[in-house]
Amino acid sequence: MKTNKIKLIMVASLLLLAWKTDRSLEKECSRIEKKRGEFACLITRPDTGQISFVYNRRMLFEERFCPGSLIKPFTLLSYVASHPFDKDKTFNCKGFFHTKDRLCWLGEGHGRVDLVHAIAFSCNHYFMELIKDKLKKRSFLRTLAEFGIKEDMTTISDTDFFKTAVGLGPFFRVKPVHLLLAFNTLFNRGALYNIKGELISRIEYNSDVIECIREGMRGSYLYGTGKKIFDETKTKDMMCKTGTGMAFEKGKVDYKNTVGWVIVFFPSYEPTFSMLVLVRNGTGSEHASIIASEILDIVTEK
Numbered sequence: 083m084k085t086n087k088i089k090l091i092m093v094a095s096l097l098l099l100a101w102k103t104d105r106s107l108e109k110e111c112s113r114i115e116k117k118r119g120e121f122a123c124l125i126t127r128p129d130t131g132q133i134s135f136v137y138n139r140r141m142l143f144e145e146r147f148c149p150g151s152l153i154k155p156f157t158l159l160s161y162v163a164s165h166p167f168d169k170d171k172t173f174n175c176k177g178f179f180h181t182k183d184r185l186c187w188l189g190e191g192h193g194r195v196d197l198v199h200a201i202a203f204s205c206n207h208y209f210m211e212l213i214k215d216k217l218k219k220r221s222f223l224r225t226l227a228e229f230g231i232k233e234d235m236t237t238i239s240d241t242d243f244f245k246t247a248v249g250l251g252p253f254f255r256v257k258p259v260h261l262l263l264a265f266n267t268l269f270n271r272g273a274l275y276n277i278k279g280e281l282i283s284r285i286e287y288n289s290d291v292i293e294c295i296r297e298g299m300r301g302s303y304l305y306g307t308g309k310k311i312f313d314e315t316k317t318k319d320m321m322c323k324t325g326t327g328m329a330f331e332k333g334k335v336d337y338k339n340t341v342g343w344v345i346v347f348f349p350s351y352e353p354t355f356s357m358l359v360l361v362r363n364g365t366g367s368e369h370a371s372i373i374a375s376e377i378l379d380i381v382t383e384k
């Protein structure tokens with residue numbers, strides 16, 4: 083187990099070093115894009131803050147997108163800053179078909195889930211039950227700012243705010259690069275780097291919550307919303323989080339499309355590799371997971 087981990091770290095480090103001068107991954111991304119549609123890919127080293135690979139700079143560094151469920155870990159961290167943390171608390175998700183508010187995306191619902199499974203399956207109902215009428219907008223925005231996520235939230239009602247905090251609706255958009263750098267802090271002892279790779283702050287958080295997020299992201303990869311990547315790559319020690327956000331076209335919500343996200347880390351402890359894939363006008367997070375699998379295949383074959 084330990085040998086495998088060391089091997090994985092070494093492979094990741096060597097590959098990242100190689101990509102600095104190797105343009106072949108860019109060509110491969112271009113090939114994938116012809117088949118799968120426009121996407122962006124960002125690879126970093128969470129442990130050093132180095133940005134190792136950028137594909138589609140404009141989407142990653144200039145545009146903003148609805149993060150969907152990728153906001154959930156930060157919603158949780160904001161919530162536990164002023165409320166008790168109870169990992170074992172459960173809520174019963176009845177799903178899209180059997181509820182009036184139609185919060186959760188899964189038709190039949192996730193049933194009774196705890197926090198780890200709510201992260202793994204990205205259960206909107208769980209998070210809404212957890213935060214509704216408790217999480218304050220001000221503290222949510224403060225948490226996002228602390229993690230370097232530049233907020234762009236329009237003035238919204240309380241109802242819309244809670245939906246936004248679980249990852250729904252068109253009211254909140256982020257730059258993808260800021261989102262990945264924020265995720266990196268969860269697994270590098272709170273080191274927040276800027277886009278130049280400079281350490282700008284060290285964030286303190288509840289490590290029990292981080293372990294729960296890690297477990298949820300392991301679950302997402304092995305049996306949850308990111309399972310597609312595990313099925314395709316068969317790499318054991320990864321973790322991921324998926325997201326599906328509302329799409330925009332010429333400044334207006336585009337109800338026909340969604341933006342699909344996935345963020346992947348390996349190894350799951352002390353990760354030296356993180357990758358964000360974002361697909362525009364796609365069919366949600368599975369679309370991004372398929373692209374991420376294809377890129378990971380190229381990376382691991384090299």
Ligand SMILES: [Zn+2]
Pocket residue numbers: 175176177186187188191192193204205206207208
């Ligand atoms: Zn659910």
